[in-house]
Amino acid sequence: xxxxxxxxxxxxxxxxxxxxxxxxxxxxxxxxxxxxxxxxxxxxxxxxxxxxxxxxxxxxxxxxxxxxxxxxxxxxxxxxxxxxxxxxxxxxxxxxxxxxxxxxxxxxxxxxxxxxxxxxxxxxxxxxxxxxxxxxxxxxxxxxxxxxxxxxxxxxxxxxxxxxxxxxxxxxxxxxxxxxxxxxxxxxxxxxxxxxxxxxxxxxxxxxxxxxxxxxxxxxxxxxxxxxxxxxxxxxxxxxxxxxxxxxxxxxxxxxxxxxxxxxxxxxxxxxxxxxxxxxxxxxxxxxxxxxxxxxxxxxxxxxxxxxxxxxxxxxxxxxxxxxxxxxxxxxxxxxxxxxxxxxxxxxxxxxxxxxxxxxxxxxxxxxxxxxxxxxxxxxxxxxxxxxxxxxxxxxxxxxxxxxx
Amino acid sequence: xxxxxxxxxxxxxxxxxxxxxxxxxxxxxxxxxxxxxxxxxxxxxxxxxxxxxxxxxxxxxxxxxxxxxxxxxxxxxxxxxxxxxxxxxxxxxxxxxxxxxxxxxxxxxxxxxxxxxxxxxxxxxxxxxxxxxxxxxxxxxxxxxxxxxxxxxxxxxxxxxxxxxxxxxxxxxxxxxxxxxxxxxxxxxxxxxxxxxxxxxxxxxxxxxxxxxxxxxxxxxxxxxxxxxxxxxxxxxxxxxxxxxxxxxxxxxxxxxxxxxxxxxxxxxxxxxxxxxxxxxxxxxxxxxxxxxxxxxxxxxxxxxxxxxxxxxxxxxxxxxxxxxxxxxxxxxxxxxxxxxxxxxxxxxxxxxxxxxxxx
Numbered sequence: 001x002x003x004x005x006x007x008x009x010x011x012x013x014x015x016x017x018x019x020x021x022x023x024x025x026x027x028x029x030x031x032x033x034x035x036x037x038x039x040x041x042x043x044x045x046x047x048x049x050x051x052x053x054x055x056x057x058x059x060x061x062x063x064x065x066x067x068x069x070x071x072x073x074x075x076x077x078x079x080x081x082x083x084x085x086x087x088x089x090x091x092x093x094x095x096x097x098x099x100x101x102x103x104x105x106x107x108x109x110x111x112x113x114x115x116x117x118x119x120x121x122x123x124x125x126x127x128x129x130x131x132x133x134x135x136x137x138x139x140x141x142x143x144x145x146x147x148x149x150x151x152x153x154x155x156x157x158x159x160x161x162x163x164x165x166x167x168x169x170x171x172x173x174x175x176x177x178x179x180x181x182x183x184x185x186x187x188x189x190x191x192x193x194x195x196x197x198x199x200x201x202x203x204x205x206x207x208x209x210x211x212x213x214x215x216x217x218x219x220x221x222x223x224x225x226x227x228x229x230x231x232x233x234x235x236x237x238x239x240x241x242x243x244x245x246x247x248x249x250x251x252x253x254x255x256x257x258x259x260x261x262x263x264x265x266x267x268x269x270x271x272x273x274x275x276x277x278x279x280x281x282x283x284x285x286x287x288x289x290x291x292x293x294x295x296x297x298x299x300x301x302x303x304x305x306x307x308x309x310x311x312x313x314x315x316x317x318x319x320x321x322x323x324x325x326x327x328x329x330x331x332x333x334x335x336x337x338x339x340x341x342x343x344x345x346x347x348x349x350x351x352x353x354x355x356x357x358x359x360x361x362x363x364x365x366x367x368x369x370x371x372x373x374x375x376x377x378x379x380x381x382x383x384x385x386x387x388x389x390x391x392x393x394x395x396x397x398x399x400x401x402x403x404x405x
Numbered sequence: 406x407x408x409x410x411x412x413x414x415x416x417x418x419x420x421x422x423x424x425x426x427x428x429x430x431x432x433x434x435x436x437x438x439x440x441x442x443x444x445x446x447x448x449x450x451x452x453x454x455x456x457x458x459x460x461x462x463x464x465x466x467x468x469x470x471x472x473x474x475x476x477x478x479x480x481x482x483x484x485x486x487x488x489x490x491x492x493x494x495x496x497x498x499x500x501x502x503x504x505x506x507x508x509x510x511x512x513x514x515x516x517x518x519x520x521x522x523x524x525x526x527x528x529x530x531x532x533x534x535x536x537x538x539x540x541x542x543x544x545x546x547x548x549x550x551x552x553x554x555x556x557x558x559x560x561x562x563x564x565x566x567x568x569x570x571x572x573x574x575x576x577x578x579x580x581x582x583x584x585x586x587x588x589x590x591x592x593x594x595x596x597x598x599x600x601x602x603x604x605x606x607x608x609x610x611x612x613x614x615x616x617x618x619x620x621x622x623x624x625x626x627x628x629x630x631x632x633x634x635x636x637x638x639x640x641x642x643x644x645x646x647x648x649x650x651x652x653x654x655x656x657x658x659x660x661x662x663x664x665x666x667x668x669x670x671x672x673x674x675x676x677x678x679x680x681x682x683x684x685x686x687x688x689x690x691x692x693x694x695x696x697x698x699x700x701x702x703x704x705x706x707x708x709x710x711x712x713x714x715x716x717x718x719x720x721x722x723x724x725x726x727x728x729x730x731x732x733x734x735x736x737x738x739x740x741x742x743x744x745x746x747x748x749x750x751x752x753x754x755x756x757x758x759x760x761x762x763x764x765x
Binding site for chain 1: 679
């Protein structure tokens with residue numbers, strides 16, 4: 001079935017050239033210009049709402065359609081940390097087709113067999129099977145020799161390498177960032193510098209190999225300044241973050257709240273401020289949800305025994321919009337962080353409202369107030385650290401390839 | 406005489422009033438708010454949740470049990486008919502024994518649950534274990550668990566008072582209370598009359614990183630007015646400890662300088678992953694409390710240790726056994742009294758004591 005043409009009128013359209021009050025026409029699954037409507041088009045009145053590219057969520061741990069639909073996510077890059085892991089072409093192929101047509105899942109191939117950080121997985125075969133990038137998983141690759149060979153191989157295949165930057169020797173079994181809160185709570189903790197150490201090595205190996213490195217979460221001031229300096233030298237490194245690390249600090253773990261048990265752990269307030277600055281100055285390129293729904297069997301445990309992760313898909317947009325309201329970034333930049341940049345890293349023709357681009361479009365009421373409620377989420381589990389937080393910005397309707405989702 | 410009107414049959418109570426000028430005289434009318442306002446908590450989970458006067462209230466309550474425990478017929482039926490479960494998910498000998506004796510001396514039915522025998526090993530979650538224990542209608546649960554915050558998690562799911570007997574590296578409130586009581590007795594024996602520790606300097610030395618005893622003691626001693634120093638090698642010193650208002654030292658001799666109390670901690674090798682000190686011998690060289698080192702401290706400085714001790718590592722035998730300096734055995738004695746006070750106070754509502762709320 002060929003999608004019929006739709007023209008969205010009366011919206012404020014987020015284009016690469018800024019926000020424009022123009023119609024947006026979608027035909028044949030792609031963006032078909034900023035005029036219209038043409039004869040026979042379905043006409044949708046956006047009534048002054050924002051018309052933005054669908055979110056490209058780089059690095060989720062579960063495919064959770066209702067939550068993605070709620071959050072305006074039209075494409076999600078799935079981390080290889082599945083059971084079994086995405087270290088085998090057939091699994092990658094299955095995942096790559098799993099969400100279509102209304103959600104496109106882009107598998108990230110496991111860098112190493114069973115994500116153990118030792119033997120390289122069959123990355124080229126996985127690329128042929130639909131992998132759009134390579135990821136080290138929830139853990140860093142501790143062996144620098146393995147990491148260098150991985151980066152060299154990825155450079156040859158022109159695939160982005162998504163790394164989790166936490167030095168293993170320092171991080172160990174830590175569940176918190178060393179500091180007053182972890183000390184008061186008596187939680188196993190690692191110094192925040194575990195991140196900078198890992199980032200420094202990964203950047204050095206990236207320079208050596210010429211690969212494209214994406215640090216999925218950079219959450220500390222020291223690591224961010226390393227990324228900033230590397231970018232200035234022209235290193236092909238990009239950095240991401242999830243809203244938890246620009247909205248919350250380790251104070252949120254007081255009372256042993258396991259919904260705030262994340263990986264990397266929440267940092268001190270100064271690091272949170274550094275993340276906001278880095279989003280503002282362009283050091284951070286991607287904001288992603290890190291969506292990892294976890295039920296009570298994983299979360300209703302003592303803090304150190306609970307699984308890390310948060311259900312983030314539904315709150316990703318609203319939390320990013322707080323940065324706009326706070327004047328850290330403007331709206332076009334928000335959608336560069338949420339959509340255009342991750343799409344470019346994955347090499348997909350999406351993430352922007354540009355002629356010829358895939359028609360993944362969200363109509364957003366940026367002012368609409370709502371309260372995050374962990375007990376009534378669309379996600380398969382309600383483990384949000386933003387529970388009961390009032391916020392603003394909701395997706396009113398969503399199009400994937402020009403078709404309503 | 407008793408704040409709550411409970412009458413005790415033991416003769417030993419007479420000794421309580423012998424020292425009029427000391428707080429050893431037990432709870433005094435008018436000193437604390439009436440009824441449950443003196444201790445408005447259902448559970449005892451952390452010293453960090455207590456006010457200064459609530460700590461003093463528990464210490465004063467414990468004095469009657471110190472006295473009773475020194476008599477031959479050390480038994481009352483105050484808690485007769487009540488069931489207390491000691492749920493220990495982590496191995497313990499002395500704390501478990503202390504709680505068991507405390508419950509039995511108060512006349513309660515005390516049941517001990519060891520993790521090794523429990524369904525925890527069969528894959529049951531902590532919450533389910535808590536719900537199961539709760540269904541047996543205990544009147545108080547005493548919990549020790551290897552993870553920080555575990556007792557608070559359980560307390561959330563049960564209907565009866567919960568006492569934290571140690572959760573991971575977080576808190577061990579009854580240990581801090583018993584240490585305060587033992588210290589207060591020792592100071593009184595030296596003729597000091599103050600209720601609290603204002604002006605006192607206490608040095609806590611050892612594996613501060615892994616020690617819930619250190620955390621509870623820092624909070625308790627500070628609440629009672631003491632200034633606290635901590636001393637440990639860098640690897641065993643938690644980052645940001647200064648934010649808790651303590652002075653941190655790596656040099657044991659400097660930390661001991663002029664201190665009134667040296668509280669020694671054991672190396673908790675069972676909580677260490679990886680190597681934290683090169684060898685016990687080397688640890689003793691730097692951090693072992695010897696008679697020579699103790700000479701740096703204030704004259705007559707008091708030596709404490711929560712036990713179990715590793716003689717020859719963190720403390721030398723002649724210091725540990727010094728009759729005029731060490732109060733290590735007194736700490737054990739006060740442990741029973743403090744736990745009796747906690748069990749008494751926390752079950753008052755359940756027992757329908759006037760002023761302590763509706764027993765429901």
